Amino acid sequence: MIQPYRIKSVAPIKVSTTEERRRWIEEVGLNPFRLASEQVMIDLLTDSGTAAMSEDQWAELIRADEAYAGSKSWLLLEETARELFGFPYVLPAHQGRSAEFALFGAKLEPGQLVPSNIHFDTTAAHIAYRGARPLDLVVEDVYRLTEPLPFKGNMDLDKLASLLKEQGEKVGMVTMVLTCNSGGGQPASFANIKAVSELCRKHGVPFWIDAARIAENAYFIRRDEEGMQGYSVGEIVRMIMDQADGMWMSMKKDALANMGALICCRHREDFEAISQLVILIDGYVTYGGMSGRDMAAAAVGLREAQDHDYLAHRIGQVERMVERLSGAGVPVIRPAGGHAVYIDARGFMPHLPAEKFPGWALAIHGYIAGGVRSIEIGPVLKGRDPETGENRLDIPDLVRLAIPRRVYTQDQLDYVCEVFVELRERAVELCGVEFEWEAPRLRHFTSRFRWAGRAEAGA
Ligand SMILES: Cc1ncc(COP(=O)(O)O)c(C=O)c1O
Known part of the structure; x- marks a missing residue:
């Protein structure tokens, strides 16, 4: 190419x-x-935060609106996120870890367990800060470093199933990091993500996605997973998001932006609870610590990254x-x-x-x-x-x-x-x-x- x-x-x-x-x-x-x-x-x-911007991103940046409330750049970002990810509720944050602070502050209780494939460091730190425990349940293949096995970012479904069966009431949420940064940037397959979602639904546990590199993960699915070649990257991203209750995303990666983050969710109660912490830490819910220019660049970059x-x-x-x-x-x-x-x-x-x-x-x-x-x-x-x-x-x-x-x-x-x-x-x-x-x-x-x-x- x-x-x-x-x-x-x-x-x-x-x-x-x-x-x-x-x-x-x-x-x-x-x-x-x-x-x-x-x-x-x-x-x-x-x-992270090191991408080169396109001419369309720079153009949107010039048009950016720095209003404290209801900025048109926020409305553009919100509308783009709704269209690309399919969640009705969208919140801004200044970067991934502040999204994690608000999300886990609203959703977790001390003593709860949070399994994932492999949590990114800031995520594990924020879960621990909330008094909960991060657990890494990635497939063992990821530790066979030089063997070219597919989808090494998958969750070990047996380990997740037995955790949910034995201690399901203690699990605050299940997450998947796509792609799995701490596992070498390896992707998870759509079949694996869907199976994790089904297990979560069976046990009544929320399922959230760390979507920092979601476009790259969808590209791997389209390229390497049997039966997925007929879908576009954008369609696969939507199919993944349809499996989850919500997602957060450091936009410094697959939004081709130099700063920013998003939290998107399906349930109004989540949106309201997380909003309170976004306001506490990052500012009003139509900028979340970003300038209008950051939001404008990210709105265009989210689309270009797919x-x-x-x-x-x-x-x-x-x-x-x-x-x-x-x-x-x-x-x-x-x-x-x-x-x-x-x-x-x-x-x-x-x-x-x-x-x-x-x-x-x-x-x-x-x-x-x-x-x-x-x-x-x-x-x-x-x-x-x-x-x-x-x-x-x-x-x-x-x-x-x-x-x-x-x-x-x-x-x-x-x-x-x-x-x-x-x-x-x-x-x-x-x-x-x-x-x-x-x-x-x-x-x-x-x-x-x-x-x-x-x-x-x-x-
Ligand atoms: C998978 C993943 N989640 C969360 C984060 C945290 O995002 P940020 O650096 O925007 O705080 C990162 C950052 O590298 C990441 O790779």
């Missing part, structure tokens, strides 16, 4: 040298979050990187997910013990070697076990290369592959890292590290 858009406005990249990058990253304690974006050549830190050619190109970009890297012997999660490439750092540098945080170290080596900013999704991000105080080294140690939407060209992404293929060829020379200063919470954002080994082996 060719890139189905042409570039109209460009942001220059400052080309830097290996020596400059080594100095910059050492100055900030080997932590990619602390780099200035101008020190980065290809920024794959996140796909375009089949755009999705075929975007997911094709990720797929091509996965094929190039795995063809060159770089261990990556397979099949390709929707929004990122994940490198298995322990497989990449088997000489490094888990205690030397190979995932964190590989992200730093990738930056020094090629100016590519990526991030570890592994033990550093996960933090210490609250009971034992030990690092959780029993989880996969991955480097995530998240692909911003409509931002990088194929030759730039080919360059990223070359950087990691070249590093792989001299992986035995690469050293690990250790903490110099460990932040007490959410440690990945601000901690400082030092080389655990020869500094000159850094790149």
Whole structure:
């Protein structure tokens, strides 16, 4: 699939040298979050809020209405969400986690259980903040990192059925994250989503969808699930939403927006209860912490993100990187997910013990070697076990290369592959890292590290 858009406005990249990058990253304690974006050549830190906007989004942004109440940009966003997702009630929030605060504040009681495929970190944190317990019931296939099995984001239906049977009265709601970000951006199938919905109805438990990457999930269903090729991406999105009582969505992903979120629901009581918390935290129910300009851009972006050619190109970009890297012997999660490439750092540098945080170290080596900013999704991000105080080294140690939407060209992404293929060829020379200063919470954002080994082996 060719890139189905042409570039109209460009942001220059400052080309830097290996020596400059080594100095910059050492100055900030080997932590990619602390780099200035101008020190980065290809920024794959996140796909969230980093999309390039279209000419139609910019045009709508100029027309945006900044009225406190009843802004026409809100009415456009509300009408678009109703049409695309089919829920009668729509609420705004400034980003996904504030939608989670309002939703769980209204819907959960302390002590309740909330199963999902794999909760995203902010979601799990908000459920816990409410005094409830998040549970991950994803299929085991997701942990077979390099085996290209389909729909690794599915819920394990047997585990969900027995939980609902044994402790159904304690379950506050069931959610599904589509696509499953913490499971490598892998999708769930429509059959699986429908089966989860049926189980929820049977047990009288609400079913909600974390729809941050719903268009990408629908694209995978259309492409890979038997019997689904006759439907458009938009039709599949509606069919998924028809299974649920409600959804929330960080619009920083599949609304091609730089900020914003939505909560949509079917029942008036939910709408009223959630509205109270939106007002408390995010502002009135016709802006929810967004400017009129944010809402205008998102209203247009929600529709553009469901375009089949755009999705075929975007997911094709990720797929091509996965094929190039795995063809060159770089261990990556397979099949390709929707929004990122994940490198298995322990497989990449088997000489490094888990205690030397190979995932964190590989992200730093990738930056020094090629100016590519990526991030570890592994033990550093996960933090210490609250009971034992030990690092959780029993989880996969991955480097995530998240692909911003409509931002990088194929030759730039080919360059990223070359950087990691070249590093792989001299992986035995690469050293690990250790903490110099460990932040007490959410440690990945601000901690400082030092080389655990020869500094000159850094790149
Ligand atoms: C699946 C999922 N849910 C929720 C969120 C939280 O959204 P936000 O970053 O807008 O607060 C994210 C963010 O990455 C996400 O990926």
